[in-house]
Amino acid sequence: MDDCIFCRIAAGKAAARLVFTDDDMVAFHDVNPQAPAHVLVIPRRHVASLSAARPGDRELLGALLLGCARVAAELGLDAGYRVVTNTGPAAGQSVAHLHFHVLGRRALGWPPG
Numbered sequence: 038m039d040d041c042i043f044c045r046i047a048a049g050k051a052a053a054r055l056v057f058t059d060d061d062m063v064a065f066h067d068v069n070p071q072a073p074a075h076v077l078v079i080p081r082r083h084v085a086s087l088s089a090a091r092p093g094d095r096e097l098l099g100a101l102l103l104g105c106a107r108v109a110a111e112l113g114l115d116a117g118y119r120v121v122t123n124t125g126p127a128a129g130q131s132v133a134h135l136h137f138h139v140l141g142r143r144a145l146g147w148p149p150g
């Protein structure tokens with residue numbers, strides 16, 4: 038989808054500061070970080086949100102979570118980190134392409150805002 042910024046990043050048509058890529062996903066630094074470490078993990082294929090995922094996406098979803106753990110390992114987030122996927126407007130989803138936020142290197146409050 039050419040009008041989707043994350044599809045454009047996945048296709049290499051828009052710039053991003055990459056952490057890693059593989060056949061299924063791209064991990065890159067958030068342009069507006071909410072923590073000293075803030076990386077997004079996205080599927081290459083356009084999936085609008087977690088709610089748009091289907092049973093056939095089971096393997097992809099597992100791979101994406103493992104990708105989040107890989108980000109944490111590569112960034113050395115040994116003290117802990119948080120994985121978040123905002124889903125829908127009330128949760129603050131601003132980009133309609135499934136993404137997991139990996140946040141770390143600061144204390145993260147609970148409950149989240």
Ligand code: AMP
Nearest residue numbers: 042053066067068069123129130131132
């Ligand atoms: P959300 O609000 O949960 O949908 O998260 C979308 C995230 O994407 C926000 O944290 C934005 O800062 C981030 N973002 C939007 N455009 C870009 C971009 N071109 N490169 C990196 N991060 C982006």
